[in-house]
Amino acid sequence: MDERLKRIIDESSNIVFFGGAGVSTESGVPDFRSESGLYHAKQKYGHSPETMLSHTFYVNHPEAFYQYYKENLIHPEARPNAAHRALAKLEEMGKLRAVITQNIDGLHQKAGSKAVYEVHGSVLRNYCESCHKFYDVNYIMDESHCKDGVPYCTCGGRIKPDVVLYEEALDQRVLGAAVDAIERADCMIVGGTSLVVYPAAGLINYFHGKHLVLINKSATPYDSKADLVINDAIGKVMSME
Structure with a gap:
């Protein structure tokens, strides 16, 4: 792990991580x-x-x-990378209180993270638009449950991914829980996101703690507000292995 980041983590007790697509690209997503x-x-x-x-x-x-x-x-073949595993370890240590992610792949949970707020939903969850029964990703990928590739429930209703599509609003309960976690944090680590997609990118404005860390391969509009900016792959920066 980057030594500068390690020093900040060592002196923090309520860390929140906010991540984007760059967290999962190292897993092949x-x-x-x-x-x-x-x-x-x-x-x-x-x-x-x-x-x-x-x-x-x-x-x-x-x-x-x-x-x-x-x-x-x-992407059923995708596996958690060093960043996912490091975050799960920090949660296990009692340092990290929440992972807030724009990703929909479920890799944080696969790595062992428990307090995960998925602001854009998850491909692993799907629900019937008629009876609201939930189905996993294997069900919708099984063509025997589909007509022309569209999955249907046992009740005959069409199944929709539990993912926030363009033109749809974010889940206010998830958003509210994420904001609450950010407002309580003494350290916020932002990784793998360019911080240009709103409203999710606006979550950073709720942070009023001590340390703001930005880890991204390219610059973000919030770099000037951060205590530490690292322009590198997040798995490399956060690895505890």
């Missing part, structure tokens, strides 16, 4: 904006990811939505 990211897939599908992952597109073109969704957002 593509981000959105890099050259290999999802925003560069328009040629194959004929629509931008913003369009295909919108509520309107999901409602009007469920077959095309699910084709894109299953091919690009489900």
Whole structure:
């Protein structure tokens, strides 16, 4: 672990971590904006990811939505990396009180983190729009439960991923819990996010603690407000192995 970061962690007792896509790219999960990211897939599908992952597109073109969704957002082979494992270890040590993530892959929980607030939902959870029964990701990937790639409940209702699509509001309960955790923290570590996607990026404004740490490969609009800025891969910076 970076020695400067280690010193801040050692003197902190209520740490909150806020992370974005860069936390999972080291696990092989593509981000959105890099050259290999999802925003560069328009040629194959004929629509931008913003369009295909919108509520309107999901409602009007469920077959095309699910084709894109299953091919690009489900990564069963992905495993937690050094950053995920370090955060789980810090929670186990009683240092880290919450992980707030924009990611939808469930890798923080796979690594062992328990206090995780998923502001954009999770691909691992899916629910019937009619009876609200929940299903795991294996169910929706099983074509025997699908018609033209669209999964259906045993009651006949269409199943929707428990993921916040474009045009949809964030879950206010999750958001409220995240804000509460940030306001109580004496240290906030922000990693793997460019801090340009709102409203999630605005969460940093609720932090009034002692140490703000930003770890990202590129600069962010909040760098000038941080006590420590590290422009490097988060797994390398946070590794406790």
